[in-house]
Amino acid sequence: MVISVREMRVxxxxxxxxxxxxxxxxxxxGLHVARVVEEKLGGRExxxxxxxxxxxxxxxxxxxxxRYLASRxxxxxxxxxxxxGLISHPDAIxxxxxxxxxxxxxVLKPGRYDVLGSVDVVIDGLLGTGVKxxxxxxxxxxxxEANKSSADLKVAIDTxxxxxxxxxxxxxxxxxxxxxxxxxxxxxxxxxxxxLVGEIVVANIGIPREAWLYVGPGDALHxxxxxxxxxxxxxxxxxxxVGGSRYxxxxxxxxxxxxxxxxxxxxxxxxxEEVRDVIAGYSPELITATxxxxxxKPGDIELIEKYIKVFRPHVIVFGNGIxxxxxxxxxxxxxxxxxxxxGYYLVIDADGLKGIVYGETKxxxxxxxxxxxxxxxxxxxxxxxxxxxxxxxxxxxxxNVLESTILLKAPVDIIVSGGKYRLNKTGNEAMTIGGTGDVxxxxxxxxxxxxxxxxxxxxxxxxLNGLAGDHIYYTTxxxxxxxxxxxxxxxxxxxxxxxxxxxxxxxxxx
Numbered sequence: 453m454v455i456s457v458r459e460m461r462v463x464x465x466x467x468x469x470x471x472x473x474x475x476x477x478x479x480x481x482g483l484h485v486a487r488v489v490e491e492k493l494g495g496r497e498x499x500x501x502x503x504x505x506x507x508x509x510x511x512x513x514x515x516x517x518x519r520y521l522a523s524r525x526x527x528x529x530x531x532x533x534x535x536x537g538l539i540s541h542p543d544a545i546x547x548x549x550x551x552x553x554x555x556x557x558x559v560l561k562p563g564r565y566d567v568l569g570s571v572d573v574v575i576d577g578l579l580g581t582g583v584k585x586x587x588x589x590x591x592x593x594x595x596x597e598a599n600k601s602s603a604d605l606k607v608a609i610d611t612x613x614x615x616x617x618x619x620x621x622x623x624x625x626x627x628x629x630x631x632x633x634x635x636x637x638x639x640x641x642x643x644x645x646x647x648l649v650g651e652i653v654v655a656n657i658g659i660p661r662e663a664w665l666y667v668g669p670g671d672a673l674h675x676x677x678x679x680x681x682x683x684x685x686x687x688x689x690x691x692x693x694v695g696g697s698r699y700x701x702x703x704x705x706x707x708x709x710x711x712x713x714x715x716x717x718x719x720x721x722x723x724x725e726e727v728r729d730v731i732a733g734y735s736p737e738l739i740t741a742t743x744x745x746x747x748x749k750p751g752d753i754e755l756i757e758k759y760i761k762v763f764r765p766h767v768i769v770f771g772n773g774i775x776x777x778x779x780x781x782x783x784x785x786x787x788x789x790x791x792x793x794x795g796y797y798l799v800i801d802a803d804g805l806k807g808i809v810y811g812e813t814k815x816x817x818x819x820x821x822x823x824x825x826x827x828x829x830x831x832x833x834x835x836x837x838x839x840x841x842x843x844x845x846x847x848x849x850x851x852n853v854l855e856s857t858i859l860l861k862a863p864v865d866i867i868v869s870g871g872k873y874r875l876n877k878t879g880n881e882a883m884t885i886g887g888t889g890d891v892x893x894x895x896x897x898x899x900x901x902x903x904x905x906x907x908x909x910x911x912x913x914x915x916l917n918g919l920a921g922d923h924i925y926y927t928t929x930x931x932x933x934x935x936x937x938x939x940x941x942x943x944x945x946x947x948x949x950x951x952x953x954x955x956x957x958x959x960x961x962x
Contacts, residue, residue, distance in 0.1 A: 455637035456618050457581045458674055463636070465670030466663040468949060471958045475543040477635075477657045478509065482516020484655035485609055485633045489517070489573060490524060492605050492631065500527045501573040502603075504594055505544075506582075506613075507534050512544030513609050514577020515551050522556035529567050530559045533578055533590050562590065565597040573605045574598050576627045580610040581639065586623040587614050595627045608632040611639055612648055620644030667867070667876045667915040669952040672945070675908045676899060679715070688717035689901025692765035693894070694756060694787070695772035695804075696723035696731055697780070698746035703773025703802065703890045705734040706934050710894025711769070712737055713941035714916065716901060719894075720763045722756055724748065739763075748774055748783045753790055760796075766901035767797040771804015772890045781806050785813075792816050797900050801893035805831055808854070815856040817869075820896050820910045822889065824861040840864060844873060857906035859896065861889065865914040869907035876911065878918025880925050880932070887934030892917040895941070920944055923955040 455463075464474060493499055503518040505511035515530065522528040532539075536548050536559070551557050560567060568574060576598065578591050587595060595613055598606070606629050611617040614626030617639035632642060632649040635657050642649045663670075679688055691711040695704030708719040718739065723731050725742035732740045741759045743752040760768075768791055774780050784807025791798050798819045800808070805823055808815075810832050815821075825836045832850050836843045843860075847868045851858050857869040865876035895917050899909035920940050921932035930936065944951040953960065 453637045454640045462670035462674045463663045466668035469668040478512045480657035481513040485517040486520035500571040502529045502571040503575040504531045506578040507539040509541045510580030511577050515547035528557045568597045568601045574603045576608045578613040581617045606630045617641045667911045669948045672948045690718040690765045691716045691897040692720045693769045694722045697775035700773030701727045701730040705731045706890040707772045707894035708738045710891040711898040713938045714898035716898040747777045749779045750783045767897045769799045769897040771802045799896045819856045820906045822859045859910040867911045874911045876914040883921040891934045
């Protein structure tokens, strides 16, 4: 298997969310590197080893390896690229302080390139997966001197410095390794440049299955693009909600407000004319447009098409509060077909699901549907037992029939797209209040506008909705009403990792 840098970062932050300090993985990584070096040396004595370290986590891995190798009796030199005071990674800082206390490891001053010409082993812990473009000084000179070295063994930690681990691209100079010890899974770029990476050793550093199985803070942090500093209105996403009826005025408003709370830039709501004033009254931030009457009808599609041309939404959220009038259900079926034909991203929730004809409607893999177990049975005529393993097969089958991502709302949410799946544990029993599903649909719309991936958007939306509810329930003792969830979403998204740790009372002291 291969894994991208982004996927590794997702896993690392999800591990933090599970209460696993990253320093534990740094310790495991350094130990594996030391073991590989020891194995390659085959019991040779009197060996001298130079460990080049940068100021990030890759350098921290190298410092741990230096400590283990010194404990085996090797003569170990640590060659920092920068003054140790400039090391930025907190776990690398801790490890440089440890190494500096050891008589068995010699920490050299930056710039001591001469040591590279006399050692038997050179270990590259300079940049790893953090490379961006051409190497700059002092990293560049260190790599050049290391490549000139006549050392018997050259080992790269995770990926050779200067090699793009995702693409295999090289911009200028790159460390030429005999062995690359990479972690958890192979990065795709390594496979493209065997001439630079040498033998690939994949080290299991203990990342648990739960880090990828369950959606976590790493997904919200690394799968959702952040706005650039020079962002303009619309770059955060434009979401259009089509919903509401004379009986259900709050549903589309909650969906639209949830999209805004998740930093969508614009939220439009198309509603029946007779309930517009009620829905517009929820917030001046909602831009409302209307169709005639107090519920949706097939003839409204032409007018909605005009609104769409003006608003230019990235995503349409459909179904919240539309009701079950026969003409509305006919409208739902026709509207869904129209949206799919036009190629828009779509989130279908609540009574909008009744516009899907199972076995006939093909959603073209640009759609998220959000049924609970009862709605799933109504849609597919298939009952779910609540056993995740057996339910997964049924949901995967339905996903393929519909050509859609399915976000099944349950005590443990199940997110499926074809053969891919994730689970979500956030959320609590107090969130059965009406309206939380509308909030979820709005979040999903905002995430889909930002990511362009229905599967990733659905997973992150389930996590964020549940985390917000848990944050309210566990940290304040309040009932997580839909309006309260909308209120706390912006602060949670601003600092997702600490919000997660505080909500679940996770202490990361090592």
